[in-house]
Amino acid sequence: MVTTLLVVVIILAVVFDFINGFHDAANSIATVVSTKVLTPFQAVIWAAAFNFLAFFIIKEHNVAGTVAKTVHEQFITMHVILAGLLAAITWNLITWWFGIPSSSSHTLIGGFAGAGMTNAMFMHSSAIAAINVKPILTIIAYIFLAPFIGLIIAYIITIIILHVCKNARPAMAERWFKALQLVSSAALSYTHGGNDAQKVMGIIYVSLVASKLIPMHAGAENMPEWIPLTCYTAIALGTMSGGWKIVKTMGTKITKVTPLEGVSAETAGAITLFITERLGIPVSTTHTITGSIIGVGLTKRVSAVRWGVTLNLVWAWIITIPISALIAAIVFSIIHFIG
Template sequence: MTLLIVIVILALIFDYINGFHDAANSIATIVSTKVLTPFQAVIWAAFFNFVAYFIFKDHAVANTIGKTVHQEFITLPVILAGLIAAIMWNLLTWWYGIPSSSSHTLIGGFAGAAISHAFLTKGFSNIATIIEIKKITEIILFIFLAPLIGMVISIYISVITIMRNTWAKIGLIILTAIGTWFLFAHFEQTKLEENLVNFYKIDILKKELAEDPTKAANYASAVAFTDAAKPMLADYKSLGATKLAEKIKTNVDGKVDAIALSKALAKGDNSIIVYGILIMIFIFICAYIYSEKIKSPNAYRTGRMFKKLQLISSGAFSIGHGGNDAQKVMGIIGAAFVAYNSTKYPDVGVALKELSWVPFACYTAIGLGTMSGGWKIVKTMGTKITKVTPLEGVAAETAGAFTLFMTEQMGIPVSTTHTITGAIIGVGATKRLSAVRWGVTVSLLWAWILTIPVSALLAGIIYLITSLFLK
């Protein structure tokens, strides 16, 4: 129990460090464009970091983090070594003002410590038996995809913004809104299916079946109920979680707890995110019409408009930052409880459901960390990559926020640092390629690439050392 408490405390400390290490991601542009003072900006960002607690209820990213290592190799000493390595690397990169990824540091540390544990207990093993290759591959892939997506979206927003034909501009924005609606509807449907599978504990029962063939009937009935209920999920929007759960109880599984099922399904609801994005789009449309049609357009008025819009875009990015990064620590704490008592907490999802204080604590810690700021990295992000105007700040933050919302829905833990950096590069490249300081960008890219292997190596060494004392 003592080691578990130490791990929880260290995880929350990491979350706090993550907050001030990554504070620059959401406030760099708003500070560099002088929309808010540094003090005002960190309060603004911290507030929206915590607002994410009320928005992201499915914990998809947390589940992914907790399942990057096979459960057999998740032990409390492994998690401890991974956390210590992550904290050390985070502090080192913060000290030198390098905007590396806190999340990839955590993932690398977790995997590296698990590999060391496997080596000590089983000798040389196939790495696929230690870590979840598919999940790690997705995470590594998004080291490159997240900034690329952020860059493409920021270029798209910048191009739309500088278009002279107001109505063509608004038409493109409306088409974008429609595309967003369908994209997030797809994400919601996928989440509903995942939540249904988790509710019937398909993965847990499958694991039990592998250990005990006599439990085949339990697994078969759970799969049958899940398969029969899946087609009904298409009615979620029209019925809502409560009525849909009652429908499943009536037509599929008469013994199911409809209240518990409705709560499980409701976690996949992304209506708040979709409506938030659509409200942002509506505000942008109104701002364009006001500044370009109702009032005579001029540089001063346009600049003022984008400074006001930057408050919205930076708030949205801070929500994405909180929702993405706090969940990573939730996943580690959940994994610690699984390692401590796998009977009571068979997987991370169950642990986080039972331990309702964990999400609250993680969102609070990252918010407090953000309030502490990270001024060295603010300087790099806000000025060294490219000089950012209010218009470009809005484009970069909006692109970053959309990317974070999208990847959170996919359950893929991405780096907020990589995402906003790619978006800032995009707005710089929209002006001209020479506006981006590519020397700085290449240095950042090397820091990104090295983060996972370096933190994994560091965690592996720390695990070997701590294993001498923790028997």
């Protein structure tokens, strides 16, 4: 039986996915806008189209499966999922308002885990008993590994391009790389959709598990087709709504980006996201592209990167999971006592 609470949770999950789209739109279009290859309007349409393309190609939902198993099944209730989603939406909107490129992925995972841990304590169990430690530790490790991998790949790609094109005429090279940026931004948008939409798929999947409509052992890869269709649609529509404050931070405040460097950063980000999606690791698109942009900046000189801005971003990354978990704990406690 489909309950009202299940419908509310699914609607909130889709709302979160939409917010994720406009919150993370900056990741795939910041450089292509800052280099004036596309106007902001053209860029969001371009990014949204490739966000949605992932629906037709990605059929193994590895990331969704990981997210679904973040909290052990016996501690998952509809109220846990509701509290996690409300916390994630709250933190996403706060960071969007202040133009902070935090991770929507880690916000969602932190909220889900925080609500699950609080439920475990209300059930007179250990908070740690509620969470699946292995995927949580992997996710935390990739807060630092994903941007570092993006940084290294971007640095290598940029050095190779500079070597290959060292004798090219600057004007011709710029025209070529502006054209190539369309390809690299499309690749990044595709992998962003494929990675981030799956996180919400995982949450909707566990909401069906918690409602006893499907068993957990069925596996996220066998979820009903309407779930991925809905999630890819929501993230694409969210991307079309933009996220201009974060575009400004990502595209101009970390380091000045040329079309060549935009191609390097976006290609590195797309490669990193593709690999982690295949491995089922829910990484942050925000972290990945930020690391890639830094890697590009380092090919010029260390001082080309605005380290003050970068340090502030890192602090935002570190606090996202615990703050989201804390908000979720408070929301779940309120729901628990009211209910």
